[in-house]
Amino acid sequence: MMAAGLPGWDHDVSATCAQVGEHALIRWIASAVGSASSADVLLGIGDDAAVVVPRRNHVDVLTTDVQVDGVHFTRAFCGAADVGHRALHVNLSDVAAMGAQPRVALLSLGLPADLEARWVADLVTGLVTAARAARVQLVGGNISRAPMLFVDVTVSGAAKPRHLLRRSGARPGDELYVSGTVGAAAAGLAWLQSAIGRAGSPSRPSPQGAETDAAEPGDGRFGERALPSAIEAALTRYRRPEARVSLGLQVGRNKAASACIDTSDGLADALRQLAGASGVGVRVDAAAVPVDPAVTELALRTNEDRDALAWSGGEDYELLFAVPRRARRRFLHASGRKGLPPVTRIGMCTREADCLIVQADGRESPLPGGFEHFSSVDSVAGGRIPEAGA
Amino acid sequence: MMAAGLPGWDHDVSATCAQVGEHALIRWIASAVGSASSADVLLGIGDDAAVVVPRRNHVDVLTTDVQVDGVHFTRAFCGAADVGHRALHVNLSDVAAMGAQPRVALLSLGLPADLEARWVADLVTGLVTAARAARVQLVGGNISRAPMLFVDVTVSGAAKPRHLLRRSGARPGDELYVSGTVGAAAAGLAWLQSAIGRAGSPSRPSPQGAETDAAEPGDGRFGERALPSAIEAALTRYRRPEARVSLGLQVGRNKAASACIDTSDGLADALRQLAGASGVGVRVDAAAVPVDPAVTELALRTNEDRDALAWSGGEDYELLFAVPRRARRRFLHASGRKGLPPVTRIGMCTREADCLIVQADGRESPLPGGFEHFSSVDSVAGGRIPEAGA
Structure with missing residues (x-):
């Protein structure tokens, strides 16, 4: 091979x-x-x-x-x-x-x-x-x-x-933005773990060695079964996550955010950690969350729970920012530079301690519980990585 | 407990x-x-x-x-x-x-x-x-x-x-010094692995927790079998090595050595690494090497090979220095400060590429081969640690 x-x-x-x-x-x-x-x-x-x-x-x-x-x-x-x-x-x-x-x-x-x-x-x-x-x-x-x-x-x-971005700087009224999409890596992993994933050849990992970088989704390596492109992209997100280094740098240099954390353990966990460190609550607009297309695709084809993947799926390595209103234009300018991933406003920080999801119809529900590395004994392969901080 | x-x-x-x-x-x-x-x-x-x-x-x-x-x-x-x-x-x-x-x-x-x-x-x-x-x-x-x-x-x-001490600065004519004693940790481990070690209670590890530091050899914890004090000290050397931080600092600050390496993989390995990095050979006076008393003690009581422990026993975490002759007084002054371990001159660097041991009667033999982490499959517990540098 x-x-x-x-x-x-x-x-x-x-x-x-x-x-x-x-x-x-x-x-x-x-x-x-x-x-x-x-x-x-x-x-x-x-x-x-x-x-x-x-x-x-x-x-x-x-x-x-x-x-x-x-x-x-x-x-x-x-x-x-x-x-x-x-x-x-x-x-x-x-x-x-x-x-x-x-x-x-x-x-x-x-x-x-x-x-x-x-x-x-x-x-x-x-x-x-x-x-x-x-x-x-x-x-x-x-x-x-x-x-x-x-x-x-x-x-x-x-x-x-x-220019440092800490977890602890968010204040009530700050808006919450997330980069890229959420749930992609978890969808990629779930696909590999699913029967449909195991049946096809795409469970074959990327080829090894220096040439690997040239491998692109859709280049025919996956054999006869054509993969939905969203799933192909999600597999790459899972296997080769791209840390948002340039985005973090731009936002930091422009002092355009009051707090930042990565979503290594999922969006819900990141929101909780940022809120806890900053002493604020959050209200997140469910409809605004940029759920990766692979999550929807996967939920259609398997019995995976779309919401669970979107909120708790780890390993996306996107960045979650809190942005004071007065810094909004600066943030959108800094994060809008060419080559950077899109950012999406998903909610805001509140004076209350609660972390809430707000549905389109106004219903409120608490954020799903935080991820515990040790309790996921069944989700062995690709288990999410706890944040640095021990 | x-x-x-x-x-x-x-x-x-x-x-x-x-x-x-x-x-x-x-x-x-x-x-x-x-x-x-x-x-x-x-x-x-x-x-x-x-x-x-x-x-x-x-x-x-x-x-x-x-x-x-x-x-x-x-x-x-x-x-x-x-x-x-x-x-x-x-x-x-x-x-x-x-x-x-x-x-x-x-x-x-x-x-x-x-x-x-x-x-x-x-x-x-x-x-x-x-x-x-x-x-x-x-x-x-x-x-x-x-x-x-x-x-x-x-x-x-x-x-x-x-003030940095590198491996690569030794020159022909530089003298070689080693701190403390060699073979102690290996003797401690060998004792624990030996039948005599397993039979006695001293294989019991130090008590856990914050109070552990108060535990001293000879405090009676070891039960009825009295341990030779050299072995007791060697057990502590194995379980709780003390890096020679102050010694390294003093020698570095006084620019008193041309090269330095720690003996984590044993004296022979350290000599080879220092010689290789510096492009010199070494001649080591076997009789001068400060072999730990526990090595001799152990060799008397078991079938352990004294020379193997002394030259190849790892985990002592002593420092090996190359010292130019003009820096000798500076080195002895810096390393002689109160609270620092003794240093012993054991040989010198040579123009030839060979790494030689010279016996008291003038016989020469090559240094034992370098330690390979993977080949020591049988010496599992306490296997020596490869140097940083991958």
């Missing part, structure tokens, strides 16, 4: 991590990252620690998040390069939600001894490719033997202190 | 992680860390990412390293607080080897759903206690469900660029 060569990879395709060895893997990773050292990085891979020059007049923004095999992904649903991409972007999303520019990454890999080393190389290639695209440099990390695969990434970014 | 209460912990002692839940665990961790915010930390636990003010005229020194259950420790040999302490100190050691001051830590926890939550709280207490002692603040991280327990820590430190 994997025909393309990987530059500098001279091990047998079937060689295990134990056979290739930790030192050879690290040497290969160092070569894959290259010596394209920036002025920012005094020391990259190869010493006891990495050394990075802080950006002048900026603060360091630090986050860490992990992808665990069988919890956040399965190899049946995600290719190696997908996993590397995701492991980086879940962290970029946290940095984006602070209005910061991601700069460097550390990679802590836990590898079963019998895992194919080539699969690891493809994972690292996916991560390094995603890092380059985001102008992030992989500067260090470690490889450890582990009973099961995990990919733990730390990202350090930079922001001017006055 | 665990009588002492843990401040703020109001869950049942037998409650699992799934029962307590991720959000409650994170809240408890935030309370355990406390709001003792320093001027350095703009945002700690609770937002999408942590925000740290870089130290003026300093660079950031970043490292990450993981402790995996069954690979780097077992719960049979280490108490929860021991694991937290170790998870921090393996990272502090990397920062120390750069001559940097550790400042903040991130914690990425992978937790099985059925693990007792109280055990996790004790682990975090051990980590936070060790962090306070090292003047390091836990500023963020995440909790994830995982099939097995892992504790991944990232530490960021600071150093003036001209």
